[in-house]
Structure formats: C-alpha cells, structure tokens
Amino acid sequence: MISVAGLGKTFQSKSETVHAIRDVSFEVAAGEIVTLLGPSGCGKTTTLRCVAGLEKPTAGSIFINDRPVVDSKHDVFVPPHKRNLGMVFQSYAIWPHMNVLENVAYALEGRGMSKADMRAEAMRALDTVQMAHLSDRPAPRLSGGQQQRVAIARALVGRPQALLFDEPLSNLDAKLRMEMRKELRRLQLQIGLTSIYVTHDQSEALAISDWIILMKDGQIVERGRPVDIYCRPKKVFTAQFLGATNLFPGTLVALDGQRARVQGPHGDLIGVLSDPELRIGAPVQVSVRPEAIRMASSLGGTGQADANQIAGRLELAVFAGNAVEADVRVGEAKVLCLLDHDADLKADRDVVLTFAAEDTLVLANE
Amino acid sequence: MRKGTTQRTRARTALAALVVLGAMLSATPRTSAQEALSPNETLYRELESLSPADRQSKIEAGARKEGSVVLIQTVRAELGAGQIELFRKRYPYLKVEWTSDLGSPEAAERVYAEQVSGRRLTDAINVSISDLSELLARNFLARYATPARQAVLPQYRRFEDPQNRWVLSFWSDRGMSYNTNLVRAEDAPKDWMDLCKPAFKGNVSFDPVQARFIGGLYTALGDKVFDFFRCMGQNDPIIQRGPTQRVELMLAGDHMIVGDSYLYQGLAIKKRTPSAPYAMVLSAPIIASMGAVAINRNAPHPYVAALFADWMVSDEAQTYLADQLRGPVTLKHPYLPADAKLVETPDIPKPVMDQLIDAWLKDVEKKR
Amino acid sequence: MSVAEAPGRAEPREAAASRLSRKIDWRVFAFVTLLLVLLYQVAIPFLMIVWTSLKTVRPGEPDFITLTFSLSNYVRAFSSSSFWTAAWNTLLFAGASTVVSFVLGAFIAWVVERTNTPLARFIGTMMVARIIVPGILITVSWILLASPNIGILNLVARDLFGVRNFFNIYSFGGMVWVHSIEMVPLTYLLLSASFQSMDPRLEEASTMVGANNWRTFRRIAMPLAMPAIGAALLLLFVTTIETFEVPLLMGGRARFRVFTTEIFQTTSRTPVDWGLSSTYSVALLALSILLLVIYFRLLRHGESYQTITGKDFRPRRIDLGRWRYFTCALSLLLVFIITGVPLLVMIYASLLPNWQAPGIETFKSMTFANYDSLFSTPAVLMPMLNSTLVGIGTATIVVLIVAMISYFVHKTQFRGRRMLDYLAFAPIAIPSVILGATFLWFYLILPVPIIGTLTIIGLAYLTKYMPFALRFVSNSMMQIHRELDEAAQVAGVPWHRNFFKVMLPLLKPGLLAAWFWVMVHAYRELTVALMLARSQNRTAAVLILDYWEQGSFLKLSAFGVIMFLALLVIVVLSNMLGKRYGVREQY
Known part of the structure; x- marks a missing residue:
C-alpha cells in the first residue's frame, strides 16, 4: 500500500518559484493499479518520481507499506535504492552494454545471491514477459516492444513492494501499444502488485487502471473508477480530457432529484446533475458524448419521454471505419456526433439531434 | 621514360594525382647546365x-627599372632591420622585401630549395660564409666581381672567394661571457x-649542435677538443636554442656562463641597462666567422642585388655595423682589443x- | 514484435531526383568539387610525405618524380639509436601528458556536468575561456614561473623557505605538466559533451533496482562512458604526439627529444635531409593513423550505445552533500592554475622594467614601458593583423567546407561520401611541423606564387583544422532530421539555396562552436606559421617566438597580453554578431 499526503514540489527558477505539484494526496491499495492521468506538464511524472525517490519533494509525506520514505516535516528521505520499488521508464532505460539476461540479473546484485540463483531468478522473470528465448541478445539489438518487456522483467525480478510505470507505452507504435496495454493489465492482475501508472493517454488509463487520478497544473482534479470517471465526470475538464464531448453552456433553472433542467441558447436541455452542490441559477455546462447522439431529419417521434432535441445543419460527415463522424452546426457551436454505419452521409441539410437525458450531464461551469 | 610513367600510372587510378603533379613539375623551369654562365653572370661580366662611374650608373639605372628586391638578412634583431632601413633610405625608389627570421643555415637552405625546385624568389642573402658550401657545390651563386670590395681590410682578404661568389660584409665573434653577480672576476x-x-656544473649554456662553432673550437683546441667535449658533457651543460635568449637568461641569473655567446649581445644590453652584470672572457681564443652577401645565380633582380652587395661594404653600412657593436670588414672592430x-x-x-659533430652530440648533448 | 524501419525512406528523395534533376546536378557538382578540394588539400600532402621518404633525392630534383624508390631512408632511420630514443620519448611524453590532462579534465567535466557543485557554470566557462590564451604563452609563462634560478616560484621558495631551485620546469615532469595544462580545456570539452549526452534514466534505472551510487557509477556510468573516454584518450594522445611548442621551448634544455623536434632539427640543417625527415614523419603518421583507426571504432561503438536512448533530458546530477564545497574549491584552484596563472604571469611580467621576483619593491617599480616600446614599433601591428585575417578567414572557409562535408556524409546517399569523411579527418594525423614543410615544398615546386603570403598559411590551416571543425559540425548535422532537407527538395528549392537558407541556419550551434575553435586556434597557431613565415606574412605567434629567442621576455609578455585582449575582442564581437544575425538556437 502506498499513501501520499500533501505532496508538494517547487522548483526555483531565476525569477519565480514554480510549483510542479501542489498538495497531492492519494492512496494506492495493496494489489491495485492507480493511474495518474493528465496532459503533459500536469505534474504526474513529478509525483511518480517523488514516490520513486528520484525527486525530493519540498512538502508532504509518502508511506510505502506503512514505512515513511518521505516525511518532509521530520526530514525523512529514504534514497531510491533503499525503497525496493520497481520502475519502468518511458525510454525503458535498458543498459546498452549488457545483454538481456545481464540487464535483469543486475537488479539482483548486492543481495548476497549466488550467480546461479541470480540467473535462475532472472530467467524466471524473463519467462513471465516471454523473453526467455532472447536472454543472450545484446540490448542494442532489441526492438521497442522487446525492450519494454525486458524493462518490466527487470522491474519485477527483485520482488519490489510496488511497481512504478512512467508512460511505458508511449514510445511504441499504435498497434503494439494496444497489445501491450492488455498484456500489462493481465500481468498486473496475475502478480497482483501494487502499482502506480503514469500516462497522458486516456484510453490507456481507462483500460489498465483500478483507479484513475486526473491531474492538471500540478493538482488533482478528480479521481474515480474508470467507468465512473468516464461516464459520470464531475468536472468539465474531466469530461473533455477523457474522450471527446460536446458542451452546451446554460443556466440551471429547475431541479427534480437527479434531473436538472438547463436553459441556454440551444433551448432547454434535461440532464443528470453531476454535482449536488449546484443551486438553481448557477451557470453550468451540459456535456453530451458524441456516441450518445442520434440524428434524424425532422423533429418529434423519439419514443422517449425526456429526450433532448436540438435542430442543426449537417456540415460534413466522414466514414471512420467503425462509425460515421458528423459535424453539425448548431447556432455558433459545432457538435460532433458518432453515428451508425448506415447513416446518410449527404451533407448540407437540416437535421435534428436527439440524446437521452440519462446520457446528458450537467456540470458546474469552471 | 615519361611514357613508361604514364603507362604505369594509367594502370593504377590511385596514382592519378601523381601524373598531374608530375606534369606540373616537368613544366617548371630548371637550372641550365652547371658550368655555363647564367644570364645574371653574363650581365655581371659585362x-x-x-x-666605376659608368658601372655605378648602369647598375642604378637597372635597379630603378627592376624596382624591387627580395633579401634575407640573417644578422638578427634591430641591427638587421636598421641596416635594411638605411639601404631603403639610400635608394628610396626600391621596394625592399626582406626577412630576418632565419638563421644563416636556414637562409642558405631556402635559396637551395628554391633553386632545386626551379623557383626564382630570393635575390641575395647576407649569411655566414661557412653556410654557403652546399650552394657553392651546386653552383647556385652568381659570380660577381665588384670594385667595392677593395675597401675590405687586408687581414680579411684571405676570406674572399677567388671566383667572386660572395662579397664579405661582416664578421661575428663567439666567446664566453658570464654573469658577474654569480661569478667573481x-x-x-x-x-x-x-x-x-x-664550480660551473650545470651552469654553462650552449646552442644545440652548430658546425660553425664546433669547427672553431677544433681550430682553437686541436685534438684536445674531444677531451673538452667529454669533460664539458660531464659538467651538465645547458643546451638551449637561441643565443640571444641565453644571454638574457644568464644576466637574469638563470645560469652563470654562456659558452658560445655573441659577445656584442651582452654589450648591447649593457648599453641599455648599465647595471647589467655582464663580462666577456677575452683571454680565451674567440671564434670568429665571416659573413658575406651572396647573390642568387638566377636572382630575379640582378641589378638591385648587385647594388645591395656593393652597399653592404660602403662606409654607411659598415659604420652602422660598428655602431651596433658588430664586426665590420672595412673598419676597426668596435670593442675587441687588437x-x-x-x-x-x-x-x-x-x-x-662529421667526427666533431658526432662527438659533440654524444658527449655534450648526450644524444647518442 | 520489432518496430520496422519506416519503409520507403528514400522515396521522396528519388521522386525529387527525377522531377528536379536540374537541382540535383548542383549537388553532384558541389560533391565533386568538394572531393577534388579535399584530394588536393589532404591527399597530396600525405603522398608527398610518403613519396619523399622513399626518395634519395630532394623534392624538385629531376630524379624526384621518377618511379625509382629506395628504402635507404628507412634503413638509415631504423638503424640510428636517436630514432628509437625519439620514438620511446614520444610515447612516454604522450602517455604521461594524456593521463595527467585526462585526470584533470575529467574531474572538472564531472564536477561541472554531473554534480551539484556550486559555481559549476562559472568553472565550465573559465575552462573554455582558456582556449583563447595562446599555447606558446602558456609555455612561456610556466617557464617564467618555474625555471630554475629565475622562476618566480623558485625565487619565492628561496626567499621564504631558503630552498634553492625547488622546481625545475626543464624536465620531463615539467614538460608533461605544461603540455597537460595546455590540453585540459580540450579534455574538458570532449568529456563534458559526452557526459551531457548520457541518458540519466540509465542510472536512475540502476538506482531503482537497489544499486547504490558507487555500484551505479562502477557498473553503469563508467562502462557507458568508456567509448567516449577511450576516444578522448586517443585524441589527446594523438594531439600530444604531434605537439611541437613544448618540446621546442623546453625539450632542448630538458634533454628530451621527441619526433617533432627531431623532424624540426633535420629540417633546419643545410642541406635539409628531406628523406630522413619524411621517414620520421611517416613513422609518426603510421602511429597516429593506427590510433585513429581505434578511435573511429570506439566512436562507432559509442554511437551504438546511443541508438536506443531517449531524446531530451538533463543529465543527472549527483548530490555531493557537504563535499560539494570541497569539489568547488578544488575545481576553482585548478581553473586558477590552468587559466588564471598564465594570464597573471603575463600581465605581471609585462609591467616589469626588468625581471624580478614579486615584492613590494617590484610593484612600486611597475611601468608601462614595455607596452610603450611595443606600440612604437611598427613591426608589431602587421603580425597582429595577419593573425586576425588568417584566423577569421580560415575559420569561415573551414566551417563552410566542413558543413558541406557533413551534409554529404550524413544526409545523402552518394557513393564515396565516406571518403569525404576520412579525407577531412585524416590530417589530424599530420604533425604541424610536417604539414608546414610539405606545403612549403609543394608550392616551391608548383608555380603558383603564394609563398610568403597569408594564402599559403591559410591553405595549410584549412587542412590542419578541418578534422576538429568536422567533429563539432557532424554532431549538429546528425541531430537534424533528413526530412527537413527532403522537404525542401520536394518543394523544388534549389539545392544551394536550401543549403545556405535551411541547413546552415539549422547547424548554427555546431557551426559557431567550430568557427570559434578554428578562429582561436588559427589565430594563435605557431608551428605551421613558423615553417611558412616570410617577411610579409608573419603572424603574432611567430613574433612571440622571435621575442622568446631574443630573450625579450618582458616585451613578449606585453605582446602576449595585447594578443589575448585582441582575441577576446574578436570573440566577443563575433559572438554578439552571431547572436544578432543568427536564428534561434532551439528547434
């Protein structure tokens, strides 16, 4: 278990103090994988490196299995090589002057193990990542994916208390990334290691995590289970960052339990209230995912009681393999829709967009 | 033979560059048969x-036409420059290009190199006559008989060349000098x-091997010179390039004695800084070497070269030499007693x- | 599983080639011209040296151009004990100097690049600044410092402790010390570059698997730096083998002869024994070439290490704790010794009326008389101007040529482009003494009237400085994406336009570094200039040697100070120009 509390890190540049992260707190339960997600510069990597011990935070504390590794109040700082963590780097950091086996076995040095034991352990770890057959290949002759596997084996072999991943898939090509994503998840479930995973790729985060922590400007924006945070984001930033969304501004005019009515330039819209704190009269944003929208050529006949309908003009529709992407002009705004294959691609015609109230979220304006 | 060359090189493209080089080489002018007079020599013969008056006006007219000259002045430092400056003033219509960065052997070598490769750059050099032997052997110097040399004092006449391939212009002396702060008289x-x-161990300095100086020692000491080399070597001499520099160093207290100093150098310093702790050893034989102006057989500016050679024995040039404490050939020596x-x-x-040089290298410089 | 190389990389180029054949002709033209220039500048000197060593007659003699060869020069050289003494001494001198300068340079590079020592940037800057102090001045200043009987240190030691001649600079140790000090900035530059390019993640990865700093250093950092270190050591060794200034000024009195001084001696006798001196040169060349082959292999090995590392990073700095004040003090002391001492000695000596040890009296008697006498001599100005012209001219031309070379080597697929690389790098094996002599001979034979002009010095410098400039520029060139060039080609931009408008601006950091390096070194170079000097083309360094041999140490010092200031002005001015008219350095 890892627990991070009040973590802060500032860099002193010539003229100003830059807060890389500020008051970051979270917990990673034993055996779970938590993803730090966010755009570049949001502080996710700094947070991870603080946990690893590669950066010294300026405030806060970190406990790993109840042992303090950082406690800035009591001036505790355990150097990284004494934290017993495994880490997989973005660039893999495979040592080019060693072969595959040496790379992994090196992680066992200094533990009083015999050469043979080290070798056997390393081979076992390589087996886990299906790299045993390449154990004597020199590191510079490995492909990206292979390096990735060696890096994981190396992180695993010392039986660390936790695994840290720093954007491990970002240097792979798209197809390989999809494969490795699943494989990582399988591996994590299989060995059940407490892990922190850093990425800027939302689909990767959704696929791999038990929990997602979304960060922005050095602070945590929102956290939750992948499904919840995707389907029921509480912040506009979350809705925007996790997949595409359409936003309609407006004012909250009526409340009926979870249902909220919003009045705006696009007429009245009904949706689910995301934040119970919101009061009538508050400025809000209504968020609808593109895949939740249906398109019809005329008003009415939706068959649903509280469906929203907006009239617009189809400007462009393109075939995108598994769906049709359509841009619809609604007043000043442009709405993105993902439609079925059989949708009519003919552009420059008036259409009506329909989406169910339960697919519509009412978020606080930021 | 050139045909053979071409065929072989054609076979190997790697040598292609050589053909180009070879062609350029064969195109360059080459010295004519050894014994025939060069055009310059014919001119001098005429x-x-x-x-004397016609001669002088003809030379000056020719010089005016040529307009410039390339000289190598191996008399070092300000003296060399001063002398050239006087020459320039005397003949202001001449463009005088000159170098004084070279030692006497290097100057001879330069003319040698130019001649061998068929270039005509340097007109005349003012060097020590003992450095001319290679040039003489290859007949690279012009025969130039001049009435100007009648001014040379009788005691120096025996150093003149019967074939007139140089004009005596100065002489230099080398001997021992010491620092009076370190060595009492x-x-x-x-x-x-x-x-x-x-007492002088590690405190006597010499230039690296110099045939002129070593030959002089041999004349002074005879076969005892080999004993001298041996015991000198055991006394850890300082071997360092640059006689002027060593006199300066010696006077600054670096070491006691300069074994092969040009004696004037210390006197010149003393003239500038009267407190300089300089003294000469005049009781031992002093090694003198004669210097002369030699004209390139194929000098591009024969008239100016002749003018320069004549001027170097003129009163103007010789008085300047004596003023600068160097040995003139037409006047009394400025400081050496009779x-x-x-x-x-x-x-x-x-x-x-060769034997002397070998012994010097082995015993004094401990090189072999 | 493997990431396939993006296919069809060459396609845009070929497409462009067929469509824009007229533009490609320009490239071919430039390539061929470049090859010819290099053959002329590099292959001919090499050929001349080997050729002359196989001849019993001098260059220029009728028999010189025939195809009859003889090994008699080699027999003569190999059977003389002085050849073997020189060989052994050269190796000894080079070995010792390499070790000393490496230890000092590596320490400072490590402190500056890899630790959190305070003032690291200042230390690094001062190290690089030393390059503009001419080498001959460093040698002279150490002689003035530690010469027996008259050296400042010895005088001070005598006055304070009553020790006589504690130091003797005229010794093997003294020569090694002075030459090492002279080379430390080069060591620093070579190593700091490779320390910077080390991916810190590789070391962090080691820390993460539980290795402490020491094991990380021993097992990861050291082995990774080995190719770069080996290459640096070799380059230092080769540089020492061909060095001339220290052996010339100190070797005679230290009774320590190396190859370069032997060659110089054989070239300053009448008649010059060109056959023998060429044979010595060939021996030296052979040794240098052997070392350079190893150097290239190491370099390639090092590059294979770099293929899989990430792109942008800052090197990891080790937290030294309280030790960082110690490393700071030690580095500052070294910087003071390396950069400060020679300058201070020069300034001190330039203000003296006559040579004496420092003391209250001395400081009272200080005067500007030496400067006055310099400025009243018209002969002083010309060498200064010559050095400036030759420095700036050489640097500009070398940098342009080298930029083209590295363009063809790294960004095109021309057959024979490797040849350019080797040709341009080969001159590093030619000692300056030989280079100067060869150029003199070549232009004596060739009826081109450039002897005695700055042109001949410039041409020799072109050959001499290409290898160094190439290293700077090649590194920058490798970082530029080929696509940038290809994009311009596809867009139909003529090649030469693209080269000047796109490539050169992109290369700016490397070009600037190369330009400064060459300008400063050409400005202060002694050996080649000495061999080629005549009345009109004497350079500042030649004048310094002249002052030295005349024993005018104080005047020399004053001139040295002026020379340093002039160089400083040029460097600062051109740096400002570069900043003002250049493009942004970040891409």
Whole structure:
C-alpha cells in the first residue's frame, strides 16, 4: 500500500518559484493499479518520481507499506535504492552494454545471491514477459516492444513492494501499444502488485487502471473508477480530457432529484446533475458524448419521454471505419456526433439531434 | 621514360594525382647546365669592363627599372632591420622585401630549395660564409666581381672567394661571457677547458649542435677538443636554442656562463641597462666567422642585388655595423682589443667535421 | 514484435531526383568539387610525405618524380639509436601528458556536468575561456614561473623557505605538466559533451533496482562512458604526439627529444635531409593513423550505445552533500592554475622594467614601458593583423567546407561520401611541423606564387583544422532530421539555396562552436606559421617566438597580453554578431 499526503514540489527558477505539484494526496491499495492521468506538464511524472525517490519533494509525506520514505516535516528521505520499488521508464532505460539476461540479473546484485540463483531468478522473470528465448541478445539489438518487456522483467525480478510505470507505452507504435496495454493489465492482475501508472493517454488509463487520478497544473482534479470517471465526470475538464464531448453552456433553472433542467441558447436541455452542490441559477455546462447522439431529419417521434432535441445543419460527415463522424452546426457551436454505419452521409441539410437525458450531464461551469 | 610513367600510372587510378603533379613539375623551369654562365653572370661580366662611374650608373639605372628586391638578412634583431632601413633610405625608389627570421643555415637552405625546385624568389642573402658550401657545390651563386670590395681590410682578404661568389660584409665573434653577480672576476674561466670546473656544473649554456662553432673550437683546441667535449658533457651543460635568449637568461641569473655567446649581445644590453652584470672572457681564443652577401645565380633582380652587395661594404653600412657593436670588414672592430686571440672557422674536411659533430652530440648533448 | 524501419525512406528523395534533376546536378557538382578540394588539400600532402621518404633525392630534383624508390631512408632511420630514443620519448611524453590532462579534465567535466557543485557554470566557462590564451604563452609563462634560478616560484621558495631551485620546469615532469595544462580545456570539452549526452534514466534505472551510487557509477556510468573516454584518450594522445611548442621551448634544455623536434632539427640543417625527415614523419603518421583507426571504432561503438536512448533530458546530477564545497574549491584552484596563472604571469611580467621576483619593491617599480616600446614599433601591428585575417578567414572557409562535408556524409546517399569523411579527418594525423614543410615544398615546386603570403598559411590551416571543425559540425548535422532537407527538395528549392537558407541556419550551434575553435586556434597557431613565415606574412605567434629567442621576455609578455585582449575582442564581437544575425538556437 502506498499513501501520499500533501505532496508538494517547487522548483526555483531565476525569477519565480514554480510549483510542479501542489498538495497531492492519494492512496494506492495493496494489489491495485492507480493511474495518474493528465496532459503533459500536469505534474504526474513529478509525483511518480517523488514516490520513486528520484525527486525530493519540498512538502508532504509518502508511506510505502506503512514505512515513511518521505516525511518532509521530520526530514525523512529514504534514497531510491533503499525503497525496493520497481520502475519502468518511458525510454525503458535498458543498459546498452549488457545483454538481456545481464540487464535483469543486475537488479539482483548486492543481495548476497549466488550467480546461479541470480540467473535462475532472472530467467524466471524473463519467462513471465516471454523473453526467455532472447536472454543472450545484446540490448542494442532489441526492438521497442522487446525492450519494454525486458524493462518490466527487470522491474519485477527483485520482488519490489510496488511497481512504478512512467508512460511505458508511449514510445511504441499504435498497434503494439494496444497489445501491450492488455498484456500489462493481465500481468498486473496475475502478480497482483501494487502499482502506480503514469500516462497522458486516456484510453490507456481507462483500460489498465483500478483507479484513475486526473491531474492538471500540478493538482488533482478528480479521481474515480474508470467507468465512473468516464461516464459520470464531475468536472468539465474531466469530461473533455477523457474522450471527446460536446458542451452546451446554460443556466440551471429547475431541479427534480437527479434531473436538472438547463436553459441556454440551444433551448432547454434535461440532464443528470453531476454535482449536488449546484443551486438553481448557477451557470453550468451540459456535456453530451458524441456516441450518445442520434440524428434524424425532422423533429418529434423519439419514443422517449425526456429526450433532448436540438435542430442543426449537417456540415460534413466522414466514414471512420467503425462509425460515421458528423459535424453539425448548431447556432455558433459545432457538435460532433458518432453515428451508425448506415447513416446518410449527404451533407448540407437540416437535421435534428436527439440524446437521452440519462446520457446528458450537467456540470458546474469552471 | 615519361611514357613508361604514364603507362604505369594509367594502370593504377590511385596514382592519378601523381601524373598531374608530375606534369606540373616537368613544366617548371630548371637550372641550365652547371658550368655555363647564367644570364645574371653574363650581365655581371659585362659590368666588369665599365669604368666605376659608368658601372655605378648602369647598375642604378637597372635597379630603378627592376624596382624591387627580395633579401634575407640573417644578422638578427634591430641591427638587421636598421641596416635594411638605411639601404631603403639610400635608394628610396626600391621596394625592399626582406626577412630576418632565419638563421644563416636556414637562409642558405631556402635559396637551395628554391633553386632545386626551379623557383626564382630570393635575390641575395647576407649569411655566414661557412653556410654557403652546399650552394657553392651546386653552383647556385652568381659570380660577381665588384670594385667595392677593395675597401675590405687586408687581414680579411684571405676570406674572399677567388671566383667572386660572395662579397664579405661582416664578421661575428663567439666567446664566453658570464654573469658577474654569480661569478667573481678572479673565478671566471680563463680558457675553454676551465668550463669543466666543478664550480660551473650545470651552469654553462650552449646552442644545440652548430658546425660553425664546433669547427672553431677544433681550430682553437686541436685534438684536445674531444677531451673538452667529454669533460664539458660531464659538467651538465645547458643546451638551449637561441643565443640571444641565453644571454638574457644568464644576466637574469638563470645560469652563470654562456659558452658560445655573441659577445656584442651582452654589450648591447649593457648599453641599455648599465647595471647589467655582464663580462666577456677575452683571454680565451674567440671564434670568429665571416659573413658575406651572396647573390642568387638566377636572382630575379640582378641589378638591385648587385647594388645591395656593393652597399653592404660602403662606409654607411659598415659604420652602422660598428655602431651596433658588430664586426665590420672595412673598419676597426668596435670593442675587441687588437691583441684578442681570434680563430676562424676554416674549411674543415667533411670526415673531420662529421667526427666533431658526432662527438659533440654524444658527449655534450648526450644524444647518442 | 520489432518496430520496422519506416519503409520507403528514400522515396521522396528519388521522386525529387527525377522531377528536379536540374537541382540535383548542383549537388553532384558541389560533391565533386568538394572531393577534388579535399584530394588536393589532404591527399597530396600525405603522398608527398610518403613519396619523399622513399626518395634519395630532394623534392624538385629531376630524379624526384621518377618511379625509382629506395628504402635507404628507412634503413638509415631504423638503424640510428636517436630514432628509437625519439620514438620511446614520444610515447612516454604522450602517455604521461594524456593521463595527467585526462585526470584533470575529467574531474572538472564531472564536477561541472554531473554534480551539484556550486559555481559549476562559472568553472565550465573559465575552462573554455582558456582556449583563447595562446599555447606558446602558456609555455612561456610556466617557464617564467618555474625555471630554475629565475622562476618566480623558485625565487619565492628561496626567499621564504631558503630552498634553492625547488622546481625545475626543464624536465620531463615539467614538460608533461605544461603540455597537460595546455590540453585540459580540450579534455574538458570532449568529456563534458559526452557526459551531457548520457541518458540519466540509465542510472536512475540502476538506482531503482537497489544499486547504490558507487555500484551505479562502477557498473553503469563508467562502462557507458568508456567509448567516449577511450576516444578522448586517443585524441589527446594523438594531439600530444604531434605537439611541437613544448618540446621546442623546453625539450632542448630538458634533454628530451621527441619526433617533432627531431623532424624540426633535420629540417633546419643545410642541406635539409628531406628523406630522413619524411621517414620520421611517416613513422609518426603510421602511429597516429593506427590510433585513429581505434578511435573511429570506439566512436562507432559509442554511437551504438546511443541508438536506443531517449531524446531530451538533463543529465543527472549527483548530490555531493557537504563535499560539494570541497569539489568547488578544488575545481576553482585548478581553473586558477590552468587559466588564471598564465594570464597573471603575463600581465605581471609585462609591467616589469626588468625581471624580478614579486615584492613590494617590484610593484612600486611597475611601468608601462614595455607596452610603450611595443606600440612604437611598427613591426608589431602587421603580425597582429595577419593573425586576425588568417584566423577569421580560415575559420569561415573551414566551417563552410566542413558543413558541406557533413551534409554529404550524413544526409545523402552518394557513393564515396565516406571518403569525404576520412579525407577531412585524416590530417589530424599530420604533425604541424610536417604539414608546414610539405606545403612549403609543394608550392616551391608548383608555380603558383603564394609563398610568403597569408594564402599559403591559410591553405595549410584549412587542412590542419578541418578534422576538429568536422567533429563539432557532424554532431549538429546528425541531430537534424533528413526530412527537413527532403522537404525542401520536394518543394523544388534549389539545392544551394536550401543549403545556405535551411541547413546552415539549422547547424548554427555546431557551426559557431567550430568557427570559434578554428578562429582561436588559427589565430594563435605557431608551428605551421613558423615553417611558412616570410617577411610579409608573419603572424603574432611567430613574433612571440622571435621575442622568446631574443630573450625579450618582458616585451613578449606585453605582446602576449595585447594578443589575448585582441582575441577576446574578436570573440566577443563575433559572438554578439552571431547572436544578432543568427536564428534561434532551439528547434
């Protein structure tokens, strides 16, 4: 278990103090994988490196299995090589002057193990990542994916208390990334290691995590289970960052339990209230995912009681393999829709967009 | 033979560059047959028949036409520059290009190199006559008989060339000098062998091997010179390039004695800084070597070269030399007493010279 | 599983080639011209040296151009003990100097690049600044410092402790010390570059698997730096083998002869024994070439290490704790010794009326008389101007040529482009003494009237400085994406336009570094200039040697100070120009 509390890190540049992260707190339960997600510069990597011990935070504390590794109040700082963590780097950091086996076995040095034991352990770890057959290949002759596997084996072999991943898939090509994503998840479930995973790729985060922590400007924006945070984001930033969304501004005019009515330039819209704190009269944003929208050529006949309908003009529709992407002009705004294959691609015609109230979220304006 | 060359090179493209080089080489002019007179020499021969006045006006007219000259002045430092400056003032219409960065052997070598490769750059050099032997052997110097040399004092006449391939212009002396702060006058060396005294261990300096100086020592000491080399070597001499520099160093207290100093150098310093602790050893033989102007057989500016050679024995040039403490050939020496023991570097047979150089390198420089 | 190389990389180029054949002709033209220039500048000197060593007659003699060869020069050289003494001494001198300068340079590079020592940037800057102090001045200043009997240190030691001649600079140790000091900035530059390019993640990865700093250093950092270190050591060794200034000024009195001084001696006798001196040169060349082959292999090995590392990073700095004040003090002391001492000695000596040890009296008697006498001599100005012209001219031309070379080597597929690389790098094996002599001979034979002009010095410098400039520029060139060039080609931009408008601006950091390096070194170079000097083309360094041999140490010092200031002005001015008219350095 890892627990991070009040973590802060500032860099002193010539003229100003830059807060890389500020008051970051979270917990990673034993055996779970938590993803730090966010755009570049949001502080996710700094947070991870603080946990690893590669950066010294300026405030806060970190406990790993109840042992303090950082406690800035009591001036505790355990150097990284004494934290017993495994880490997989973005660039893999495979040592080019060693072969595959040496790379992994090196992680066992200094533990009083015999050469043979080290070798056997390393081979076992390589087996886990299906790299045993390449154990004597020199590191510079490995492909990206292979390096990735060696890096994981190396992180695993010392039986660390936790695994840290720093954007491990970002240097792979798209197809390989999809494969490795699943494989990582399988591996994590299989060995059940407490892990922190850093990425800027939302689909990767959704696929791999038990929990997602979304960060922005050095602070945590929102956290939750992948499904919840995707389907029921509480912040506009979350809705925007996790997949595409359409936003309609407006004012909250009526409340009926979870249902909220919003009045705006696009007429009245009904949706689910995301934040119970919101009061009538508050400025809000209504968020609808593109895949939740249906398109019809005329008003009415939706068959649903509280469906929203907006009239617009189809400007462009393109075939995108598994769906049709359509841009619809609604007043000043442009709405993105993902439609079925059989949708009519003919552009420059008036259409009506329909989406169910339960697919519509009412978020606080930021 | 050139055909053979072409065929072989054609076979190997790697040597292609050589053909180009070869072609360029064969296109360059080459010195004509050894014994025939060069155009310059023919010209000088013609001058001999003229009256002194006609001769002078013909030379000056020719010089005016040529307009410039390239000289190498191996007399170092300000003296060399000063002399050239006087020459320039005397003949302001001439463009005088000159170098004084070279030692006497290097100057001879430069003319040699130019001649061998068929270039005509340098007109005349003012060097030590002992450095001319290679140039003489290859007949690279012009025969130039001039009435100007009648001014040369009788005691120096024997250094003139019967074939007129140089005009005596100066002489230099080398001897021992010491720092009076480090060596008291009564302890100073009286003769060359005294340099071997333990008191001077590690405190006597020489240039690296110099045929002229070593030959002079041989003349002074005879076969005893080999003993001198041996005991000198055991006394840890300082071997360092640059006689001027060593005199400066010696006077600054770096070491006690400069074994082969140009004696004037210390006097010149003393003139500038009267407190300089400088003294010469005049009791030991002083090694003199004669200097002369030699004209390139294929000098591009023969008239100016002749003018320069004549001017170098003129009163103007010689008085300047004496003022600058150097040895003139037409006037009395500025500082050496009449009774100073002078030895000249005569023509030492090559085998003996080689033996001397070997012994110097082995015993003094401990090189072999 | 493997990431396939993006296929069809060459396609845009070929497409462009067929469509824009007229533009490609320009490239071919430039390539061929470049090859010819290099053959002329590099292959001919090499050929001349080997050729002359196989000849019993001098260059220029009728028999010189025939195809009859003889090994008699080699027999003569190999059978003389002085050849073997020189060989052994050269190796000894080079070995010792390499070790000393490496230890000092590596320490400072490590402190500056890899630790959190305070003032690291200042230390690094001062190290690089030393390059503008001419080498001959460093040698002279150490002689003035530690010469027996008259050296400042010895005088001070005598006055304070009553020790006589504690130091003797005229010794093997002294020569090694002075030459090492002279080379430390080069060591620093070579190593700091490779320390910077080390991926810190590789070391962090080691820390993460539980290795402490020491094991990380021993097992990861050291082995990774080995190719770069080996290459640096070799380059230092080769540089020492061909060095001339220290052996010339100190070797005679230290009774320590190396190859370069032997060659110089054989070239300053009448008649010059060109056959023998060429044979010595060939021996030296052979040794240098052997070392350079190893150097290239190491370099390639090092590059294979770099293929899989990430792109942008800052090197990891080790937290030294309280030790960082110690490393700071030690580095500052070294910087003071390396950069400060020679300058201070020069300034001190330049203000003296006559040579004496420092003391209250001395400081009272200080005067500007030496400067006055310099400025009243017209002969002083010309060498200064010559050095400036030759420095700036050489640097500009070398940098342009080298930029083209590295363009063809790294960004095109021309057959024979490797040849350019080797040709341009080969001159590093030619000692300056030989280079100067060869150029003199070549232009004596060739009826081109450039002897005695700055042109001949410039041509020799072109050959001499290409290898160094190439290293700077090649590194920058490798970082530029080929696509940038290809994009311009596809867009139909003529090649030469693209080269000047796109490539050169992109290369700016490397070009600037190369330009400064060459300008400064050409400005202060002694050996080649000495061999080629005539009345009109004497350079500042030649004048310094002249002052030295005349024993005018104080005047020399004054001139040295002026020379340093002039160089400083040029460097600062051109740096400002570069900043002002250049493009942004970040891409």
